[in-house]
Amino acid sequence: MSVEILDVIPDKLEYWPGETITGKVILKVKNSSIQSQGIFLNFKGGATVEIMEQVRRMQSGNRRSSTLIEHYAYPNSENLLSITNFLAGDGRTSLTHREGDTTYPFSIQLPSHLVSSYYRISAPIHYRDSGTQCKGQVLYYLEVGMMMAGMAAHVSQKTIAIHAHLDLTTVPETTQAGEAEATKTFCNCWSCCFGCQSGPFILKVRTDKRGYLPGETIAFEVEVRNESGRIIREISAQFIEAATMVGQGKTECAIIPLGEMVVSNQEFRAEDENWRGELVVPMEGTVYPSKLGGGCGIISVEYFIKIVAHANGCGNQDLEVSSSVIIGTCRGGASRVPSAKIKSYLKCKFNRHSSTFIQYFLINK
Template sequence: MKGGASVEIVEQTVYHSRRNSFGGHSSFGSFDSFHHSHSHVITNSFKNSENYLALESFLVGDGHTVLTVGDGVFSYPFMVQLPPRLVSSFGRAGTPLAYRSNDSRGESDVTYHLEAGMKLVGREDLVMSKPISIHAILNLNTLSEASLVGEVEESKTFRRICFCLGCQSNPLSVKVRIPKMGYLPGETISFQVEVNNQSGKDINDLTAQLVEVVVVHAMDKTKTLLTTVTEEIRRGETGAYDNWQGELVVPQEGVVYPSKLGGGCSIIDLDYFIKVTVHVVGCCSLNLEVVCNYSLEPVVHVSPECQVSESF
């Protein structure tokens, strides 16, 4: 990484050094709120962080020797050699925690910054900081699973009458298929959904979502944050047999991030999967979920998922 630092001095200045530094770290924080009584709300916090690197070099001086400079504008070029396989920059804020109430939110990020400073004699140091984005470079050709077909199938039966444990319908079966498991930003994910509905239940619609799942770790605890990246909806009546061929476009880099953040992050684990939901008309709101953990790189970790839900 190459750049330059410029300093404008309006009067003679005594200083020890001019330096630049580059650092990066990841962090996570969440807040779970729940009502303990009618008048009290209890909030539990959950935090963790880790540092990746801290590189520092002197542009002028050594930090100890006293230097004097007159007024004027001075420019100092610099070059920072970045380590290989840095964790990719990442940021999510206000994300709902999976399987928690609407009052539970979390935020996680991986940030890097470039800092330039001037160590003055007898005065407070002058420091300026600028955020820097790091994008991990991963090669799909090195991942054998990226070209594999992803396929999952699941079925569900329903109660013909609510609260009647022995009144089960015939099954509703759903199969989801994607042609490969490795995608790049801007690429289109073609998917096929086969529905075999022998349950006698009416289907409102089908949805396909590209979902980001972030699992964060702190000591012996974990939290899961889910974000829907993009979505397609198939509306209209569906017969006993249906075949839906649709597409989801992977957003550009910065909206999605490399799976596993390129590797090397021990507190944030990021992947992507495709979730297909069949919305069934009924009075018993139960969900059917299947997750297959296929590894997709460099940007999308896609796992087909089938979900059947009932709604009024």
Template structure:
């Protein structure tokens, strides 16, 4: 019996980042200490999405747990490298030594972007297999990052400055005070990772209450099964401002940063996970039983920036083409699965962009995207 010392996949692109339609070039590398009898050597490319969450409840004196799950398959293709699949036969003798089997694979068009969230993921993997018999085989795998193109120049109104305004009357005991008028304006609707969102806030406080106010930048991920859905909210950045006194007005500007590794909006091509980004003004009347005032504007994060001649758009008031009414007090709904089931999501308390894409250092041999196997004693 032959003895395999190591088996791993080596890609020409060390970052393992690709766009739909691009060609993946790499090699399956194996090293054996003795002669091996091999039936087949191949690499397989897979792309898929999975969502999973659970709801724990109580009905009378009895508790129950409901699981919700869904999956989609985008890619499952095998490339033969040697042996039966390559037309060489199913009994091949390989002398001891190190062997490199190159491969090349063209990705299909319109693949959804890679994504890792609280209750689901979109994942791409290339796996290498050495099959010795029907019951014995060796495998190694490498995670791929797929980035779907979203050209902001093709998104209507992406270059337009957008504003939204909300009014609210505050009750003071038995009397109705004047309104609180809140307006939020963003410099445009479409951005790419690494850009800065510029915003402007105007607040007129004619109520009898002092108001705290801040602007937050957050994203909502929605996970769907056939019977239900769940959302999770993550605050990316929050900018606070001084309080607005009763009978006074306040106007201020600020900036919000978009991380370089932010996932693209919408997750086009995936029907069980959605991603939406919002910039929202929140005004909090102090010592009041009234709910906070929320002024959200939905923005789009794409891959291709706006051209210079598209950056001067007209002002859009009220709800834009992309805006979605968000409940005023939308809270994080993160009911995690059991530890055993949540392992498939690799949920970690790491920074935002690292949880989505992992470490930026792809040259580390211990990176979890590349699994290198060693069968030596």
């Protein structure tokens, strides 16, 4: 006697807060009947963060020098939701499941507010460099299993995507104009020893509003006031995600460029010049509602348009300025329709470390 199949099949894989998850659980028993204390169906959600830090240190020995590479992990997790239910039995009383197929329909009412599903990983660290890599995820899943001898058995899971609500009409700042400014003075290379500084270089960016939906166009205007004497060879614009992830003992902000970069393809030689451009907000599934709709304590997501002026000259001659934007899911309460195809981030999972660890590698020089 054995359980051949115990699986949960939801009617769809993407939901909005306040909706009802419906579907069925299929049990197939072969050879003969079996005993259990019931079949449970849970719906769970949680956030996980893992910050990996790599530190490169130099060591000197009697005969040779070497590089010491130390790895540190700062994991963290937060439970966001747990709904438990028994489809058959109560977890205590003995229950007989006869040979053959049995179907259990189910429905689970979602709360009216949930954090958005999310997955992001920052760029990897080169094995010889110091740096950090961040992984963050908000995951929801259905979990079905059978209680046998007081323990969960035949457990299987099915991931569900949650699209959090963020109505832009409820956030007053979204209708306000966006504006940011940065200033820099350059050191003249031929007179660095004398501390000679150039005149100021001022970079401003403006947008007519701050709130946008996925797929919309952000029109921006860049104002350049250049008294530095340097030629600005070009200006670039990029849509940026800033994901703040809170590990146990360390907090990092991962900066992730999204979409295509826009470049001015012109030089700026005059003291006062302007450049107008457009950026397209990536589609849903690539971007998420700002702050993931709110309510997550270890992952916070914000968006910016980053403007970089690239000046001629030696050293770091770039000046950048970032203006924040707010990404929502609707205006006026009408929900955007989720795509029929499940997002790729739902398939992503990563292992969590229970404690900080250190690994040592010696690289001979």
